[in-house]
Structure formats: C-alpha cells, structure tokens
Amino acid sequence: MNLSVQIGRLVMQNPVTVASGTFGYGVEYAQLLDLNQLGAVTVKGIRLNPVRGNPTPRTAEVTSGMLNAIGLQGPGVDGFIQKYWPFLKSLPVPTIINIWGTTVEEYAEVARRFHALGGVGALELNVSCPNIKEGGAQFGTDCKLLAQVVSACRKATTLPIITKLSPNVVSIAPYAKAAEDAGSDALAVTNSYPAMAIDIETRRPKLANVSGGLTGPCIKPIAIKLVWEAFKAVKIPIIGMGGIQTAADAIEFLMAGATAVAVGTANFYEPQTALQVIAGLREFMQRKGLNEVREITGSFQPGK
Amino acid sequence: MNLSVQIGRLVMQNPVTVASGTFGYGVEYAQLLDLNQLGAVTVKGIRLNPVRGNPTPRTAEVTSGMLNAIGLQGPGVDGFIQKYWPFLKSLPVPTIINIWGTTVEEYAEVARRFHALGGVGALELNVSCPNIKEGGAQFGTDCKLLAQVVSACRKATTLPIITKLSPNVVSIAPYAKAAEDAGSDALAVTNSYPAMAIDIETRRPKLANVSGGLTGPCIKPIAIKLVWEAFKAVKIPIIGMGGIQTAADAIEFLMAGATAVAVGTANFYEPQTALQVIAGLREFMQRKGLNEVREITGSFQPGK
Amino acid sequence: MLERTVQIVSNERSTDAYYRLVVRAPEIAPLIQPGQFAHVRIAPLKDALLRRPFSIFQVQGDTFSILYKTVGKGTEALSRMRPGDELSVIAPLGHGFTVPQPGAETPLLVAGGYGMAAMYLLAQRSPQKGIVFVGGRRRVDILCEAEFQSLGWQVRATTEDGSHGEKGLVTQPLLEEIRNPQSAIRHPKLFACGPTPMLKAVGQIAEEYKVPAELSMDEHMCCGVGVCLTCVIPIKSGDDWEYQRTCSEGPVFDAKDVAWEGVK
C-alpha cells in the first residue's frame, strides 16, 4: 500500500500534515505523539520580524468550532531559525513553513531567507489570515495582488510553493487559477472563515480583536466545496483542510480533490488526531482494495 | 415591556419571525404551536409559476447543521393564493412573503401581484438562494443586478421590501448599501452558505444537486459578523438569522444590529423554538431592566 | 399531531441489531392510526440535530412502541438510552394505511426488514385476517413472526441466504399466492413497507395483476411535518408528475399513483 504523495517536489510519506498555527513549531507536541509518522510538519506563520500578536482574549469556543484572532504572534525569521529550526531540521519528516508579510517584497524576502537556509520542505504562503489589518487576507481577496505575491516568491526561491487561499470570496476558481499561473506548485484550501461572537451579558466581543477566524468541524462542508471548486479549476495539487476530525473527514477531502490534508483545530482537543487519520486511511484503503492513496484524489462522482 | 418593532411600515408585535423555507406556509405548524404569538410568519420562496424543485436527496445532516438544495419547490403565485393565502390572511399576525424570479422583470411582476392581493405584511426578495441555476444568488453577488431587482420591485409595490442578502461575498457592506439606495426598507441577513458533502462509501454527493446551502448553529458566528457589518453600513433595519436556537442566540443577533430575528433550521428539530426565543427574550429584558426591545439593537460594544 | 416529552418504559434488544422501545405517551397513543410514524429527537446525539422518523409498531394502553434497527449514530445513541430517560416525540404523523372495511378485501402484507414494524397495527385492526409475507437478508432480519401469528395471521418468511423460511425474495411467495388459481383469497389487497426496490417490485406486481396496493415509502426526512420539502417522491399528476411529501401526503401512497420513473 502506497500512501506517499507529492506536493510539487516535496515528497510526503503519507498525505497527512497539520495546519499552520495549530501545531506550534512541532516540538511542543513531541512528547505526545511520534512526529515522524506525519506526512509533514507545518509550522505557525512567520514574517520577517517578531510579531507580538493581538491582545487577549484571542480564542472563543463556538458550536462545533472555535474563533481565533491570535494576530500571527511569532518570533520572526531569525528567532525561528535560532529557536526552532535545529529541532525541525533533525526530524526525518519535512517541514512546511507558513510565511506572510505586509508587502509583496516582504513575502519575497522571507522566501529568500528560507531558501538560503536549506533543508526546508516547502513554503506555504498565507495570503488569507483574517486577523491582521495589513497583509493576510488583503492579498487573498484580490487576484492581482495574489498573483504578485506568488510571482515574487517564485522568483525568490526554487522551494515548492503552496499558496493558502482565502475562503472569503464569491468563487475560489479565479484565485486558484491566478496562483497556479503565477507559479505556485500547490494550493492549500482553506483558511479560517471571518466570524464573530458577542458575550450578551457584557455586550462585549468574545475576542479582543472583535472578529476572528472560524475553524473546526462546523466549517467542513464549506471547505469541501471550496476544495472541489479549486480542483476543477487547476492542475496543481491541493492540501485540503477545514474541520478534519476523522479519517472519514480526510477521505472526503481527498475525494473532493485534495492530494494531501491537514489536521487543524482537532489537534487542540485531540493531539492524536493526525495519527488516527493516517491509521484510518490505511484501513479504508485496505477495505476498498486500493493500493495508491492517489487513486482517492478527485474520485468523487458528482454525476449520475 | 414593549417587544414590538418596525420593519419599514410593517409593525411586528415582537421581533421574532421564522426563516423562509423552514416554516412552510404556516398552516403546517398550526397544530404544534400558537402562530399568533409570532412577530410574523415568513413563507417559503415563491416565483410566478409553480416550481418542481430539485431531485432527491435534498437535505443532508452535517455537524451542528444541515445542507439543503430543495430548489425552491413551490406552487407559484396563483397556487399560493389559492391554497395558502386564505389561512394566512385570517391570522392576526402579518405574513412576510419571500419571492424570487429568474429575471428582474419576474421579481417585479411577482411583487405587483402580491401588491394587488392586498393584506400582505412585507415582501422579502430572495436574491441569495445558492441552489438554483438561474436567479437566486446570481442577483445577490452582483451589486448592479441587486440594485436593479430592488428598484424594479420598489416601483412595483408600496409594500415594505426586505432584501435578503447573500453571505457569499467578500464584504457585505456594498450589497447592503446598494439595496438601501435602491429603496429597500430592510435587509435580511443571512441566507445559507454554499457547501457540500460526499458519501465516502459511494463517492456520490449527499445531495442530488451536488452542492447546497449550509444552515444551522454551525453558521451562527459567520452570520453574526455579517449582521454587524451590514448594520455599520446602512440605516434601514435588519432581520438577523443563521443558527438561532435559543433566546441568547437571538439577543446576540439583536446586539450585533438586528431589529428582528428569524428562526430557521431549529424549527425542523424543535418547532417550539420561536416561542421559546420570545419567552427568553422577555426574561432577559426583565433581568436587565429593559423596557424596549429596540434598546438591544446594535448595543454591542466593540471598543474598550 | 402532538409534540410531547415522553418517558422510556423499556428499550430492549430484540434480535441482532433490532431493538424495541416502549414509551409512555398517554395523549398520543389513542390518536395513532396504522402506518403512521413518530418523529423522535434523541437528546444524547452529539452535534447531530435532526429528529429520526420511526413507524409506530404497537399501541398498548397509554404507551406506544417502535421497533428499530441500529444503522447509524442516531439509532445507536437511542439504543443506549435507558428506562426513565426522556425523548421528545412528534406523533402521530403522516397519512397511514386504509384499514380494510369489514367484508371487503383481504389484506396481503408485504414487509422487508424493519418494514414489519409499520404492519402490526394494520394486522391488528383489520377485520379480515390475511397473510404476511416477510423478507430479509438473514434469519435475524425476520421480525416478530410469532406476534403476527398470535393475531391469527399466516406468516410466510423468506430470507436471501435461506437461513429461515424459503430462500429468495419476499415477492416470490407473494407472486405464487396471487397467481395461484386455487387460492382461498378472492379480493386481495396489498399493503407493503420496506426498502424502495421491494416497494417497486410490489408496485409492479399490483399493476400486472390488477391488485390494489398501498405502499409505505421510505424517504429521508428532515422536519417530518411537511414544511421542508425534503421527503418528496414523484406522484402522477395528469400526464406528468409532481413531488409530494412522504411525511404529509404519505408515507402511504396508492401504488398506482407513484411515478416510478422519477424514483431514485
């Protein structure tokens, strides 16, 4: 049984990674699960300089999901390389580094820095964070800006580039196509959904940032549709995510057109989720007599 | 304690109605609850001619919500007037009639017909149904078309017009403003969210229509944000909806800027929900010493 | 149609994956007609919101019961509930079977799997006793034979694997009976409940042999009371067909009204 997949030049031993921002820098979970069983480790979003992030409260629980507005707190490129890279580099599984910037040039600069570092598995361009004023979703909801970011990074590195698209668009197809045309090796679909909650006793927002991103099982049906729409629009592989809790959820994403999947919010309440998904995927393939996990990708049959 | 609110010229004895398509034509629930306690009855979407609707399966259960692609099955204007209007007309509470068309002219014609009928409480323009090929969301995701639909109906009737906006836009503010500028008396926010589910055993979609609209508690945080964004953009009243199950949910919508609310999916599993919401709203007002339900509208305090 | 919170009197495994649930529902019980159903909210169900529809199996005093098969999360959660636990039910719902008039047709019941549940009240309340044709995949899918026999009905069981009764499909003995020139039954009328392919086969037999038939259709439901338009099936209307609601116009339809070409 072959579970390995390819995202551009990046080979993953199985199609299951974790979603950026839900797995820290890998090291935090090393005591709870065997990281080496993952397809890849994807780290929290990093920009050039350290970022303090938003005031608290930063997350709130909602029905079958959560809101977050972390504000991309992070150590910056240098801090990351110093504090976290030695551990990640030592792992046999590849690292996908999620990057962002407030200008096209900053994205490119961060890409250059990680290119120069050597040993990075892939770069994931976060053009879809709903929780910061500059950068983030601003690039992800404008096809031209999106193409500029991807092109600039493409020039800056030969590392595989994964463009993480925003769900907050009328139709995802033109964005998927724009990223592909600008040289992206793959897409990640989807980021969190703009949303909000109010504490009715205090009349105050449940997040200090007022609004935040909705994630978890509640968004899965939206994410599945986005993956399917993106799959129909492009030829490059897609990493699907949004509310994956079980192998069945992951298989649904694969069928909708994903080549790989990422487990996000579920890590917070069940850190073993990614490993359970891998095990369940194996069982499914066995039961269905499938030899290649790739056969599942896009095998959804929408017609009669 | 005064619970009454006004949506254009329409006076509602309390701010709680039901969402179109989740309450049939009122008569179906008459045995289970006292319709006269509602603020208004809102009926399933009606176009000029009868509509057969989509093939089955038309709905599917998902985490904390459901998908539907009914395809706006309905009796057409004449069928509605013959079969359902006598009952609705006899109720002391007003009826909000949800209407749609496949052309601007059809919307206007349906509006003219209901204007001529007399006794209708308000017309709700559904420009946001994700489940039909023509009409519906096509008008709701294009500001110019939206303005044309609203203007044409405005010319056709003096009945209060409620424009039901699509959630599937980058930002709802321009659509809210376009509807207001074109003469809409109120907004309804929000319709269902485009989404999809796959049966992994058969690889077939869970809906015959492949994709459908996501509704229920899972979408509440998205809907709350849309109401708040629309509230900041316009002066006309908003009917808020999306996942309301309890009085607390309804109050959250009111605080975010809604003048009234609609209970949708919850009717399917708990037909008493709207009445429970009204009772809970009264208790909340009592506990907080509020005399006017209108004081709650927009009382959210996003700042410090 | 009433919505009531009812208490579980008993909830016991019958055979294999089948359970019998009895609830105390004094206001609902007297209203129930054969072929009607209850729409049940299973409170312990996590993040799954919708009610589940079940045919009403038996009515006794102020209680009624359902006979259900565990097939998914709702029925599994239900099977773990205990006497004393509460359920919200909306019942009785739907348009049931036409109970035969005294001296009129002789009822031939055709049931597949949990379809038997919809049949008991009809058998009990029919002035004419007839035959129950019951089919299933395996022995465990043949439910409550003894109960029908003790009502004085003849039961003819078939299983696909031959582990009980005749081997084959339930329609085989039915066809034999209808084709049998020696049969004691003069004016048969078919009443069927079970999987859609079985209902379709019964509908064809009814048409071919010009026997009246009522079919209880199994469609996915959401509201159960006629407002959501989930549960529709194609019903002939002039030269064409229109969608009608299984929960309201049905679940029981006259076989000759069903537009099979539109049925999934």
Next chain:
Amino acid sequence: MLERTVQIVSNERSTDAYYRLVVRAPEIAPLIQPGQFAHVRIAPLKDALLRRPFSIFQVQGDTFSILYKTVGKGTEALSRMRPGDELSVIAPLGHGFTVPQPGAETPLLVAGGYGMAAMYLLAQRSPQKGIVFVGGRRRVDILCEAEFQSLGWQVRATTEDGSHGEKGLVTQPLLEEIRNPQSAIRHPKLFACGPTPMLKAVGQIAEEYKVPAELSMDEHMCCGVGVCLTCVIPIKSGDDWEYQRTCSEGPVFDAKDVAWEGVK
C-alpha cells in the same frame, strides 16, 4: 506530559457548586508537581470541543484529584459524570510553584475560590509550614480549610459578606501579617492563585514590601500545551514586554515579571 484515558473513581459535591473529582491515573500521578494542571476532555459535552484546564488538587497513590466549581456547560457536564466513566486527560502540564528549600523562605499562600485547589500540593510538600490566606465571596467559597489545618498550616479565612472568618478581602489579613513587626515569620514568600484582580493586588503588595511572590495566572486556554497562543499574558522583557504562554511558561510566574499594564 502524557495523554491518557482515565477512569473516574469518585465525583462528589463538596459544598455548593464545588465538586471533587478523583481519577485513577497511575502513569500521571507520580509526575505531578505543585501548581501544575490537567487538561480534561469532557466527552458528554455536546458540540463544545475544547478541553478544560483544572489545577491538580491532591495526589494519592495512583490517583489524582481536582476540585472544581460548576460555572458553565463543561463543568456542569463533568459534575454529572459517574464513577467508572472515562475522561481523556493531558497532564501534568505547565510550570508550577517553586517548592521552598528546607530552611529557606516561609510560604504564605493566598487563595481565592477554586485557587485553593492549586495550593494543596505546595502546602503538603513544603518543608516549612506557613499561613494560608483564603478568601471568597461567601462561606461556601472557602474550601478545604480543615485539610490545610491537618497539614499543620494556619488558615486565615476572609469572606466578602462576613459569613465566615473575617469580613473583607483576602489581602487584608495578608497585609496585616506582612506589616506586623511582631510577626514570627522572617523571610516570607508569597504564593497566590485566584482571580486576576486578587493576583494583581498580591503582586502590588509583593512589590511594595519587597517580598518575593509567585502567582498562578488564570487565563482562558485552548490547547493547554503551548501551540495555539491563546493563553498569553504580558511578561516584562527589557524595557518592553512580550506575550508568554500561561500554559507553558506558566501558569506560575514570578510576580515581578508580570507587566500589569498589559493585563486585562
């Protein structure tokens, strides 16, 4: 840090809205240090996904316990669980209190409400016995006085409504003690756990009287293990401050490191 499915040994109401839960966790129990917490998944919780953090109260053999107050849906669901039911816990988590060295400072513990729970192991394992200042709104909020007394500690209780102990805030007797020139305690060190305003007051006392203090901070948590960055509080760093994680760098911080101007 281990993730384990553990069995409930007992789960009993203590006073009012406070419960004590004991679980059997043979691999986790020996690892626990005073001030650490357990992150608990409450399975019966409907459509609410996240774990809930609770200080570890006592450790006995292969069990540990928590002392919790029912304040919302998670703690209410927990209070309905019974012996034999299972929970998933990740524990022990966080950076706890520094247990005093033999002969070093005398610990003065300051606790508000369920903050007492974080204190017991510290009192038990400290070679020096000291005073526990415990405060609450009403009598029922004063927890396990007797248990601290039986460890040989002096307990000074305050309630806001005066229904038990002295009337007022917990910081009043603490201030008296610190200001008292006659006090037998030479080198006091404060350890505090409770609501943020109390912690802030303790921090100010520590600063004013130049007494060392460790504070266990109460921040909303999500992952509990340091990956999500939900639980941050502002910690001084040079002339500025940075956000550090209560679940990983904390929950216990040195009072002089907290940048109160940034605390909500």
